[in-house]
């Protein structure tokens with residue numbers, strides 16, 4: 745199986761996590777291609793997908809959403825696993841409070 749581990753990042757941590765995921769899949773015998781989704785030439789060359797994005801303003805980054813939208817027909821018929829990278833402490837308003845209290 746040939747799996748794309750595609751990432752979208754601003755400061756690098758989402759692609760670092762993608763590298764770790766790719767390494768674990770490779771240990772399990774999976775052929776992996778880890779790269780930013782903006783550098784994927786042909787999505788249809790992959791049998792499965794692990795896709796992750798940093799979260800900004802409670803949403804995936806535009807390039808990650810574009811990749812999903814542009815390849816939605818293909819992704820509907822292949823196994824897909826998604827992950828999000830965020831920092832709840834960065835949230836404003838009611839979402840920040842419970843997290844801050846939990847981690848005191």
Ligand SMILES: Cc1cc2nc3c(=O)[nH]c(=O)nc-3n(C[C@H](O)[C@H](O)[C@H](O)COP(=O)(O)O)c2cc1C
Pocket residue numbers: 752753754755756757758759797798799800801802803829830831832833834835
């Ligand atoms: C402008 C901005 C908005 C953010 N908004 C959120 C958010 O809504 N929710 C969240 O959990 N983290 C938020 N974060 C935190 C980032 O998701 C976090 O720093 C993440 O590690 C960034 O990943 P990256 O290093 O791959 O870019 C925000 C960060 C920035 C700079």
